Amino acid sequence: MVLAEQLIEDTPNHSLTLFDRGFYSLGLLYKWQSEGEERHGMIPARKGLQFDILESYSRVDKRVRLRATPQARKKFPELPDEIEPR
Numbered sequence: 001m002v003l004a005e006q007l008i009e010d011t012p013n014h015s016l017t018l019f020d021r022g023f024y025s026l027g028l029l030y031k032w033q034s035e036g037e038e039r040h041g042m043i044p045a046r047k048g049l050q051f052d053i054l055e056s057y058s059r060v061d062k063r064v065r066l067r068a069t070p071q072a073r074k075k076f077p078e079l080p081d082e083i084e085p086r
Helices: 002-006 026-034 070-075
Strands: 015-018 039-042 052-056 062-067
Touching: 002 026, 026 039, 026 070
Parallel strands: 015 039
Antiparallel strands: 052 062
């Protein structure tokens, strides 16, 4: 996670970055998307993930609401209580 976080500065705007399952972190995803223009990150949902579906585009493509855990907020203080990734 620490090494992935170091790549944020070098990531181009208007890009999509695909993360492996081992990089599941709401804080990292939020930071990746918020520190640039039109930067998107995609992470496979982990088993047992709790989320609310806000909009459905297909069987596997959805915009969801995720709630940050206290542990994630401690590590990433700028992380809001909820994020809405697709």
